[in-house]
Amino acid sequence: MATILSKAEKSYIVTSLTSSPPLRQDGRAPHDYRIISVITGDEVAPLANGSAKIRVGGTEVVSAVRLEVEDLTSTDAHKGRIRCNVTCSPAAYPHLNGNQQDDIQSDLTSILQATFTSNDGSTSTTPTFLHQMSETLTILPGRKAWLLNLDAVVLSDGGNVYDVLFMACRAALWNTRVPKTRAVEYRDPTQKGVAGEKTINNDVEMTDLWKSSVQTKKATKAADFELEDYWDHGEPLAGRARCPIAITLNLLPTVHILDATRTEEQAVPLKLVIIYSFSQDGDACFAGMRMLGPGDLPLEYLKGLLGEGEKYAKNLILSLDSQLKTQWS
């Protein structure tokens, strides 16, 4: 609801947080999250290739992955792409008019798109998430690839929407199965096969062909592909463990809180969204940062916060992944 807090309420929240021991409106410690509810897979969106619904307190985000076949032109290079889109349900922000809702949507979309597609100019030695992922998404190198549509819907916003959005996207990508494909070649039935065997069908499976032909020919020869098995029996995305996660710190001069509720966000409006991605070995890679709300921040303070944020993000990813593993049998 579009409630503005009274001055007394705001000061009550801030004083509680800065007193010792710090106390929040619902009794959590400053760095505690509300209980996170995770649902993945067919229960959420049966027609999607991967989907998840995350609910943290009053904030609820549904995210779904849909794969689409795309013809690659020469400029696209040999990569599968990822396209993000965030929609906000009008019920999430009933007090805002259409334009303001669009603003929020494009804000969330842009941070998601920017984080997930930050591939070029990467200075890190390990391959980025997109780089690893696009290998799974390739169907015919240079010709066809899966276009990964990552759609998220913010059903309700009870505070901390950035963290929940990234968690939902991570869970949906984790849940995604990319269908296995097999390259197929068309040949003139009158001609002899490359390997000298007589072809019966128009199609010859490339796998058989490779055994006897030269490897380099495969890209040029393969004309189309077919699905190896059922749609939902695919392989998981490569590098899904590297999928980035966001941590929002709501900042007060001396303390910061995690997972602020809507009311707390109003009383403590300055927030720092830090996005990290982690390699399989647990090495952190800084993937993005945004500072939102009024106010400024001493530089020295920021350095400490980045370290803290890394710690929180690591813990969050560890517990989220173990939760996802238990759900995905």
Next chain:
Amino acid sequence: MFRFTSSTGKARSNPVYVQGFDNKDMDWDAETNAGITAPGETIVSSLEFMRGHGTFPDGDEVAATVAGTLQRVNKLISVKPIRSRYTPEIGDLVVARIVEVQPRRWKVDANGRQDAVLMLSSVNLPGGIQRRKLESDELQMRTFFEEGDLLVAEVQAFFADGAMSLHTRSLRYGKLRNGQMITVPPILIKRLKSHFCALTCGVDVILGINGYIWVSKHVKENQQVGEEGFDAESVYSNKNDYIDATTRMAIVRVSNIIKIMARYYYPISDIVLNQAYDWIVENDYELKDLLNEDIGEALIAAMSTTYQ
């Protein structure tokens, strides 16, 4: 730091509040129906009873249009919906929030279908209650109440369009500070002798009939802002008093109890809150534990067995 659940976050079992309804002359059985009507469910014969709100004629029968509890006044049958906005009645005590400042009036959100109105003429002004309203008062309305301010008031009258008009012309009414607000479905608030409750744990609770509940630090009777030497400074102050850590924790505990009760649709009154508070202290639960679904469920179970 992070706790997970695979449930949807809604209450797992949902014992719904049954407002004491038993009536022998009706064929509708509160026991078998869990006391709740379903939309379209026939309740009584329309030959014997009159239809009230929330019902429609279904042939010779009266049927419910909403899910709710039955209410009967003599031959008039009505269904009070479980989930609805607050329906105001004159004399109700409400907790409300200022939405807008308008000429000579404030628009107030009181969880009703329309915004309520608080007229400048229905508030106590500095310098005694029987003072005439001056033009200068109109110009400094924001010094009394501004947008976002919470207040406790009474429903005074209705306008032609059904909007309620509030008044704060009493010592006990006025601006709220030193605490936090919790919202619950209005049906859960029982009508009590007094809606200003001082709990035994040293916390004051104002149970607004509109479903807004104010939980705050206890103010002693003799320290309340008096009528004599009416002090605008303290009545319309935005500054909180000093509140010690114990009181803050008690406020959080009471708020969490109220949230649990709202989730399980358990009726809220000062007695129930005191009992629940004692139960928590007896079982030695921490503040954080109250967010746990299992403990919430245990609390409700204990409340419905031991204390009834």
